[in-house]
Amino acid sequence: MGELVFIGLGLWDERDMTLRALEEARACQVLFAEFYTSRLMGTTPEGISRSLGRKVSILGREQVEDGRLILAAAGTSRTGFLVPGDPMMATTHVDLRLRAEGAGIPTKVIHGTSIFSAAPGLLGLQIYKFGRTTTIPRTTPNFRPSSPYAALAANKAGGLHSLVLLDIGEDGALGAREALDYLEAMEGQEGKGVLTPSTILAVLGRVGSPNPTVVVGTLGELREADLGGPLQCIILPGKLHFAEEEALRHWRTP
Amino acid sequence: MGELVFIGLGLWDERDMTLRALEEARACQVLFAEFYTSRLMGTTPEGISRSLGRKVSILGREQVEDGRLILAAAGTSRTGFLVPGDPMMATTHVDLRLRAEGAGIPTKVIHGTSIFSAAPGLLGLQIYKFGRTTTIPRTTPNFRPSSPYAALAANKAGGLHSLVLLDIGEDGALGAREALDYLEAMEGQEGKGVLTPSTILAVLGRVGSPNPTVVVGTLGELREADLGGPLQCIILPGKLHFAEEEALRHWRTP
Numbered sequence: 001m002g003e004l005v006f007i008g009l010g011l012w013d014e015r016d017m018t019l020r021a022l023e024e025a026r027a028c029q030v031l032f033a034e035f036y037t038s039r040l041m042g043t044t045p046e047g048i049s050r051s052l053g054r055k056v057s058i059l060g061r062e063q064v065e066d067g068r069l070i071l072a073a074a075g076t077s078r079t080g081f082l083v084p085g086d087p088m089m090a091t092t093h094v095d096l097r098l099r100a101e102g103a104g105i106p107t108k109v110i111h112g113t114s115i116f117s118a119a120p121g122l123l124g125l126q127i128y129k130f131g132r133t134t135t136i137p138r139t140t141p142n143f144r145p146s147s148p149y150a151a152l153a154a155n156k157a158g159g160l161h162s163l164v165l166l167d168i169g170e171d172g173a174l175g176a177r178e179a180l181d182y183l184e185a186m187e188g189q190e191g192k193g194v195l196t197p198s199t200i201l202a203v204l205g206r207v208g209s210p211n212p213t214v215v216v217g218t219l220g221e222l223r224e225a226d227l228g229g230p231l232q233c234i235i236l237p238g239k240l241h242f243a244e245e246e247a248l249r250h251w252r253t254p
Numbered sequence: 255m256g257e258l259v260f261i262g263l264g265l266w267d268e269r270d271m272t273l274r275a276l277e278e279a280r281a282c283q284v285l286f287a288e289f290y291t292s293r294l295m296g297t298t299p300e301g302i303s304r305s306l307g308r309k310v311s312i313l314g315r316e317q318v319e320d321g322r323l324i325l326a327a328a329g330t331s332r333t334g335f336l337v338p339g340d341p342m343m344a345t346t347h348v349d350l351r352l353r354a355e356g357a358g359i360p361t362k363v364i365h366g367t368s369i370f371s372a373a374p375g376l377l378g379l380q381i382y383k384f385g386r387t388t389t390i391p392r393t394t395p396n397f398r399p400s401s402p403y404a405a406l407a408a409n410k411a412g413g414l415h416s417l418v419l420l421d422i423g424e425d426g427a428l429g430a431r432e433a434l435d436y437l438e439a440m441e442g443q444e445g446k447g448v449l450t451p452s453t454i455l456a457v458l459g460r461v462g463s464p465n466p467t468v469v470v471g472t473l474g475e476l477r478e479a480d481l482g483g484p485l486q487c488i489i490l491p492g493k494l495h496f497a498e499e500e501a502l503r504h505w506r507t508p
Contacts, residue, residue, distance in 0.1 A: 089375060117365070
């Protein structure tokens, strides 16, 4: 009798698995993993495999979207699907779960730590006051969508904070500097005042690691600062509560 | 040399700690915990203490807000502060962190699994399309704030989903039925169409446990259904993508 268990790997390395995740993964007969929706920068697929003491087959985007390999295994064996972060953040994974259930295969979700709560908490802004999250893609002269900027403008109009994720493409994750370039260019084009010269932003890096980075400042200040490397995310604060102002001031102190 | 480590306990029981959390907690000389911002329904403070093999002092709201006990310990000893979920979701905890840093005490955050990503993922709605989160308090004839309803109305107007948390008071957590009563009463009073007879809602319970409950239906259907007990949360869907419609349909099937 098969089963499909979606197992969150959390944020940084193999130590971000919960005890429940570890136990569930070890109880599986077959283990798959994907690292295209996010990455664990603090380890490698081999590191994960080693810490589980088990073989893990890494699947690419097409194999996950196709799903047949996973579903075939899950039809007869207890099958684990390891996913960075909390495991049901991608539509494909939800789709896979529904297909399994539709085929009579029981499913389970083992949650993992996630950037969606970690980033607001690390910076010290209230998670209750975040509007919708947006992702900045890698742009080209022919592809520069305005929807991420529009989402930030809508949040700001409502006084809400914004979590901005940076696209994880096949050519590597988008860096914070390129994301800031995008935002500045869109501000020039759309002019909704999302990013003025005095707007304060935060760039967070290595979230979930033993030494995360938090840099807070204006666009000009961020351009001068060491922002670290991917994976990074950006937080654009909305209306600030007194305690939130203090948190930003803390991080802005050089 | 002291240190203050904020350690997330995750969602359900002692098995929701990450390996990193376990390691960090065991490396502390002094351990505090609080269970008033949230609760681990699958275990007890004693269960946590036992699984760490360490004494844990449970603090009440006043002691955490006052903070002196924690800061005094952290000034001289490696001190861990155990918090359900992801540990920096409450203003008090952020404030405590800033006070520690201000007093020259290094701090660290060890993330935990959180309802903010777990609930959307479990239901199968896209976390990117959630607007601000709101909490429904325990109301009385003299205290029935309209702000939670207003937050839902704003999200719905923007086509966004809403995560609705239920207050965890000293008299026990608010139940989903009382929360639905509140929403119905507010709809009658404010009339913004947040909750019509055909509106589909989801009630989630025991999120993070081995047997979470997800019930999807109209207000009328939910009144007839077994919604389980606290802790619960509610999700009010906004505009639905095709895959999200499928997820809701899946859960609604009796």
